[in-house]
Amino acid sequence: MHNNEVWVFIEQRNGKPADVSFELLSKGRKLADSMKGQLKAIVIGHEAKGIAKETFKYGANEAVLVDHPDLKLFRTMPYSRIMNELIKKHTPRIVLFGATVYGRDLAPRVASNTKSGLTADCTDLKISDVKYLGKDYPQLLLQIRPAFGGNIVATIITPDVPVQMATVREGVMEMHPVEKPHKEKITEVPYNPIDIDGLLEIIEQQREESKVNLKAAPIIVAGGYGLGSKENFKLLHDLAHVIGGEVAGSRAAVDAGFVTSERQVGQTGVTVRPKLYIAVGISGAIQHRAGMQEAKKIIAINTDPDAPIFDICHYGIVGDAAQVIPMFIETYKNKLK
Amino acid sequence: MYKSIVLVKQVPDTANISGKVMKDDGTVNRAMLPAIFNYEDRVALEFALQVKQKYGGKVIAITMGPPRAADILRECLYMGADQTYAISDRKFAGADTLATSYVLSEAIKKIGDYDFVFAGRQAIDGDTAQVGPQTAEKLNIPQVTYAEEILDIKDGKIKIRKKIDGGFEIVQCKFPCLITVLKGAAEPRPFQAKRIMAYKGAKTLMELEKMVEENSLLYPDKLVHEYEERNLFIPTLTADDLAVDSERCGIKGSPTKVHKVESVVLAGGNQENIPPTKDGIGSLIDRLLEDRIF
Numbered sequence: 001m002h003n004n005e006v007w008v009f010i011e012q013r014n015g016k017p018a019d020v021s022f023e024l025l026s027k028g029r030k031l032a033d034s035m036k037g038q039l040k041a042i043v044i045g046h047e048a049k050g051i052a053k054e055t056f057k058y059g060a061n062e063a064v065l066v067d068h069p070d071l072k073l074f075r076t077m078p079y080s081r082i083m084n085e086l087i088k089k090h091t092p093r094i095v096l097f098g099a100t101v102y103g104r105d106l107a108p109r110v111a112s113n114t115k116s117g118l119t120a121d122c123t124d125l126k127i128s129d130v131k132y133l134g135k136d137y138p139q140l141l142l143q144i145r146p147a148f149g150g151n152i153v154a155t156i157i158t159p160d161v162p163v164q165m166a167t168v169r170e171g172v173m174e175m176h177p178v179e180k181p182h183k184e185k186i187t188e189v190p191y192n193p194i195d196i197d198g199l200l201e202i203i204e205q206q207r208e209e210s211k212v213n214l215k216a217a218p219i220i221v222a223g224g225y226g227l228g229s230k231e232n233f234k235l236l237h238d239l240a241h242v243i244g245g246e247v248a249g250s251r252a253a254v255d256a257g258f259v260t261s262e263r264q265v266g267q268t269g270v271t272v273r274p275k276l277y278i279a280v281g282i283s284g285a286i287q288h289r290a291g292m293q294e295a296k297k298i299i300a301i302n303t304d305p306d307a308p309i310f311d312i313c314h315y316g317i318v319g320d321a322a323q324v325i326p327m328f329i330e331t332y333k334n335k336l337k
Numbered sequence: 338m339y340k341s342i343v344l345v346k347q348v349p350d351t352a353n354i355s356g357k358v359m360k361d362d363g364t365v366n367r368a369m370l371p372a373i374f375n376y377e378d379r380v381a382l383e384f385a386l387q388v389k390q391k392y393g394g395k396v397i398a399i400t401m402g403p404p405r406a407a408d409i410l411r412e413c414l415y416m417g418a419d420q421t422y423a424i425s426d427r428k429f430a431g432a433d434t435l436a437t438s439y440v441l442s443e444a445i446k447k448i449g450d451y452d453f454v455f456a457g458r459q460a461i462d463g464d465t466a467q468v469g470p471q472t473a474e475k476l477n478i479p480q481v482t483y484a485e486e487i488l489d490i491k492d493g494k495i496k497i498r499k500k501i502d503g504g505f506e507i508v509q510c511k512f513p514c515l516i517t518v519l520k521g522a523a524e525p526r527p528f529q530a531k532r533i534m535a536y537k538g539a540k541t542l543m544e545l546e547k548m549v550e551e552n553s554l555l556y557p558d559k560l561v562h563e564y565e566e567r568n569l570f571i572p573t574l575t576a577d578d579l580a581v582d583s584e585r586c587g588i589k590g591s592p593t594k595v596h597k598v599e600s601v602v603l604a605g606g607n608q609e610n611i612p613p614t615k616d617g618i619g620s621l622i623d624r625l626l627e628d629r630i631f
Contacts, residue, residue, distance in 0.1 A: 013502070013503075018502075076470070076479065076480055076482075077479055080474070100502050101482070101483055101500060101501050101502050102501070102502070104466045104467075104470075104482070105470060105480070105482045105483075106470075107467075108434065108438075108465075108466070108467035108468075108469075108470035108471045108474075109470045109471065109473065109474045109480070111435065111467070111471065112435060112438055112470065112471035112472075112474035112475055113474050115435065115592070116435075116592065117433075117435070117592030117593040118434070118435070118465075118467060118593070119593060120463070120464065120465035120466065120467060121464065121465075130596060132594065132596060142596070143593075147463070147598075148349075148351060148462070152598050152599060152600060153598070153599045154595055154597070154598050154599075155595070155596045155597040155598075155599075156593050156594065156595060156596065157593075157594050157596040158592045158593050158594065159594060160592065161592040196477070196479070199479040199510060199511040199514070200479045200481070200508055200509070200510040200511070200514075201508065201509050201510075202506055202507070202508050203496070203507045203508065203509055204506065204507040205501070205504070205505075205506045205507075206504045206505055206506075207501065207502075207503045207504030208503055208504055209503065210503055219630075219631075243631060244631075268464060275630050276625065276630045276631075296630070297625065297628070297630055299611075299621070300608075310608060311608065312608075313608050314607065314608060314609065315608065315609050315611050315621055316608050316609070316610055316611065317610075317611045317612075317613050317617070317618070318610070318613065319613030320613075323613065324613050324618070327613070327614075327615060327618055328618050328622075330615075331615055331618050331619050331622055332622055332631075335619070335622055335623070335626065
């Protein structure tokens with residue numbers, strides 16, 4: 001019988017918890033409730049007790065804290081070893097990681113060691129009874145993600161292993177502080193360094209707080225590969241400037257160099273929920289839609305009337321961005337005069 | 338002098354596909370997808386070749402995949418790899434990242450005596466970025482993921498600049514270690530004309546067997562020997578060669594199972610067509626103003 005525990009790896013950067021970890025706690029709370037299980041936050045770092053305390057706001061029943069000066073910065077070896085040992089000792093039912101650079105470095109290593117199933121970049125997670133190959137599996141974790149270039153949505157399960165693991169991008173799940181947090185229970189676990197932990201040292205670390213905050217932008221003007229050039233992308237900047245929005249892009253636009261990767265919306269970028277999302281020259285592959293379909297209003301502008309983006313937008317304009325956008329800007333300015 | 342093993346993968350070109358790739362029954366029509374050399378793996382090969390150029394040594398490329406994956410091994414030879422191995426067996430089919438990393442790690446152990454394992458950060462068919470770290474774990478060696486630049490190699494340590502969220506780190510790692518490489522890190526060198534001429538005839542055992550069959554040749558062993566002599570034989574490592582536990586390979590060794598696959602159904606229905614005219618756009622803006630969107 002499984003213990004039905006849900007664990008969330010709490011990522012911290014320079015002593016600050018990552019948003020995605022609290023988003024996962026909120027989701028983890030729901031998953032644990034539907035299995036009548038406990039939610040545990042795994043906090044690894046140095047002087048990280050404050051972070052451990054914060055996890056109760058998002059529904060943790062217990063925080064496991066591994067605190068040591070050597071653990072101040074994330075390094076694969078000690079962190080993965082600590083996770084491996086904890087998981088082997090307690091066998092949680094589910095372990096969730098943020099699909100950040102650190103999370104995507106750590107989770108596979110841990111899955112490999114504990115021979116667990118791991119699904120990357122899930123866009124949804126659910127608990128459900130499953131019948132698979134004629135066998136009944138109660139309360140499995142459904143790991144849902146677009147696959148194969150976005151033509152399909154796959155539900156992945158890991159029926160025959162004790163620990164089910166998944167990573168989720170920042171912003172995909174919503175962060176909800178709970179009304180009545182559980183009583184704080186912080187369990188400290190000692191860290192004992194061994195040789196392999198010291199094989200890699202960090203000589204320098206530089207991090208800049210991103211100036212772009214797509215998640216907080218009420219209006220987003222996003223462009224796709226269909227815009228054809230960096231010059232045409234300038235139109236989006238003009239429009240965003242006039243209506244007070246942020247500029248974003250699809251993965252194809254980022255790959256083509258039209259816009260920087262920190263502005264990428266979609267499954268492998270940021271998930272946004274703005275008041276208004278204007279998609280220009282974006283065909284609307286599911287990976288992109290996964291990152292924007294919860295916008296309150298969506299306007300799609302595209303020359304191809306069959307582009308899938310038109311199926312999810314509220315207002316569709318079939319036309320050339322080079323004409324439609326200047327027209328939009330001019331009309332908008334006239335209205336506000 | 339350093340020995341590098343590069344993990345490469347042949348992938349369906351998922352970046353340039355349309356709805357036509359779906360069959361009526363909702364499954365993927367793989368025949369519609371051209372198979373290509375995963376780009377980040379080419380960057381990884383470029384890293385290994387640069388290490389060889391600067392410090393001397395050897396570059397070995399390996400791929401796990403079906404017989405046709407030999408195409409990208411030839412491409413590795415065209416770029417400058419010294420040697421390649423096809424890791425192929427029916428038992429490996431249907432592997433998820435865990436089962437893949439098991440077989441790859443056993444192949445790497447078999448080749449042995451390496452300083453670096455290079456791999457692309459991720460492959461475009463799954464975008465999981467899992468196989469690199471999972472392989473490193475099974476080899477019990479440290480890893481550096483998201484590498485952007487090799488800064489220096491000396492005294493048994495490699496110094497690398499790597500990406501992290503919102504910035505970068507410079508790390509120093511004792512090797513042997515595994516390094517995954519980001520796409521912008523280097524420009525993969527083009528195929529070299531001389532090497533194409535030299536290696537276009539390189540063949541795996543299965544390809545030679547096919548030749549034997551199609552041309553009714555009588556002496557297959559002789560043919561293999563001849564290819565070996567001419568340095569055109571691409572060795573294949575099978576489950577038996579690697580002495581792997583077949584319970585841990587392929588679909589059997591894969592904990593992740595696809596429970597359900599759905600073609601993407603679009604919500605649709607509530608969209609409104611706005612004509613691309615001043616009037617059309619004007620009335621749209623009015624409504625957005627009314628709804629307090631602006």
